[in-house]
Amino acid sequence: MGRISRESIDQVIAANDIVDVVSSYVDLDKKSSHNLFGLCPFHTEKTPSFSVTPLKQIYYCFGCHKGGNVISFIQEIEHLNFPEAIHFLAKRVGIEIEEDEDERWQHKREEQKLIYHALLEAAGFFHRSLIGDTGEAARSYLTRRGTTLSDWRKFGLGYAPNQWDALYQYLTSRAVSDAAMLKAGLITRSSRDNWIDFFRDRVIFPIIDLSGNVLGFGGRALQDQGAKYINTMETAVFHKGSYLFGLPQALKARSDQLIIVEGYMDVIALSKAGFDNVVAPLGTALTLQQARLVQRHSKEALLLFDSDNAGESAAMRTFEIFSDIGMKAGFVLLPKGRDPDDYIRDKGPERMASLLDNPYDRSSYRLTLAERKSRDPESGSLRLLEYQDVALDILAEEENVVLAELYSDQVARKLGTSTERITQEVDRRRGRQRADKKSQVTAAVSGTATDMLAMRRPKFRA
Numbered sequence: 001m002g003r004i005s006r007e008s009i010d011q012v013i014a015a016n017d018i019v020d021v022v023s024s025y026v027d028l029d030k031k032s033s034h035n036l037f038g039l040c041p042f043h044t045e046k047t048p049s050f051s052v053t054p055l056k057q058i059y060y061c062f063g064c065h066k067g068g069n070v071i072s073f074i075q076e077i078e079h080l081n082f083p084e085a086i087h088f089l090a091k092r093v094g095i096e097i098e099e100d101e102d103e104r105w106q107h108k109r110e111e112q113k114l115i116y117h118a119l120l121e122a123a124g125f126f127h128r129s130l131i132g133d134t135g136e137a138a139r140s141y142l143t144r145r146g147t148t149l150s151d152w153r154k155f156g157l158g159y160a161p162n163q164w165d166a167l168y169q170y171l172t173s174r175a176v177s178d179a180a181m182l183k184a185g186l187i188t189r190s191s192r193d194n195w196i197d198f199f200r201d202r203v204i205f206p207i208i209d210l211s212g213n214v215l216g217f218g219g220r221a222l223q224d225q226g227a228k229y230i231n232t233m234e235t236a237v238f239h240k241g242s243y244l245f246g247l248p249q250a251l252k253a254r255s256d257q258l259i260i261v262e263g264y265m266d267v268i269a270l271s272k273a274g275f276d277n278v279v280a281p282l283g284t285a286l287t288l289q290q291a292r293l294v295q296r297h298s299k300e301a302l303l304l305f306d307s308d309n310a311g312e313s314a315a316m317r318t319f320e321i322f323s324d325i326g327m328k329a330g331f332v333l334l335p336k337g338r339d340p341d342d343y344i345r346d347k348g349p350e351r352m353a354s355l356l357d358n359p360y361d362r363s364s365y366r367l368t369l370a371e372r373k374s375r376d377p378e379s380g381s382l383r384l385l386e387y388q389d390v391a392l393d394i395l396a397e398e399e400n401v402v403l404a405e406l407y408s409d410q411v412a413r414k415l416g417t418s419t420e421r422i423t424q425e426v427d428r429r430r431g432r433q434r435a436d437k438k439s440q441v442t443a444a445v446s447g448t449a450t451d452m453l454a455m456r457r458p459k460f461r462a
């Protein structure tokens, strides 16, 4: 987007009466001669403290102290940046926005427009293919996974037919150029040197941004050959490390928490069970950029990953990313071997809700996993020697002394010993961890690799 002229901004503000705009989100009552009141859309409340002053064209909440003009209201409620909010309001009243931009920027924007258009047409084609005659196998797959037409609509799911160039032919008939299709990542060159569709015989998950643009697609194979999931390759509009599947739908839930799951189908399963505040990265581990996106839209991330070794270490890495950017995160732990989708189907939404209400912090998560791993698979009894060693290391690494004491108490009971004993041993290990760190630094400075190796002790990795 280019720079929007001052005149256009003023024009947009003048054309969008704040009472009209706010009224489509909040029921307003006239309470005093100058103000209208309603329930605040930005915090939870039972009595109205959200006010709108038509004379000044401003809003203010006496509860959460949010306030501003019609543009900041739209920014806040639609999760848009300033230029996006201007465009949103301009569209609402049918105003053309004047933007001054240099030629190169203009060219890039034109190209983006063509790509977005191609992607939108493709999304429509995929969706109709799912609903129509060609989509039977895809529909039966999605039905087996417990989803229905309304879920497919909500997420705009689709099907890429089992043909070489069904999409290519369709887009050509819609006057979309080969160049636009290629730049959108929708087609590729075949070995016979003609254009073929990138996605074939796959269930399609569109990746949509907060302005409603389709950016790219994820595709799940219906047959057992080839990669199970593929995504649109990096294009001018699609960067798989910087967006999240399900975000536009998730933000409608207006929750302070965002649930992070591993896959597209997990998002749909949770949403179907009534947990709408759920997103997934696009086929990779969560990136720093995606973590920042989560941070921008919520106060706490709940990590709900598959309960297997891969899921557990992915959850731990993801937790560290959130911790690095100072964002609160908690672990939601499923029974061994479960994924979110099958857990909900087996146990129901209430049980999932209670797991989500009681997330684990870092140490309690690691302790619980340590206990699981130290249980004899046959008898179910705890292998005490194995457990105590790992548990004590975890306690020694806990920086919060209150938590360390709380968990020491729990570990003591499991081991049938006293909290004092545990605390003593934890202190000893803390001293050792500090000494380890020190000698690692010394070794690194003196630069001898063998010293470094000698210092390393096997450490618990979740």
Ligand SMILES: [Zn+2]
Pocket (backbone or CB within 6 Å): 040, 041, 042, 043, 050, 061, 062, 063, 064, 065, 066
């Ligand atoms: Zn408020």
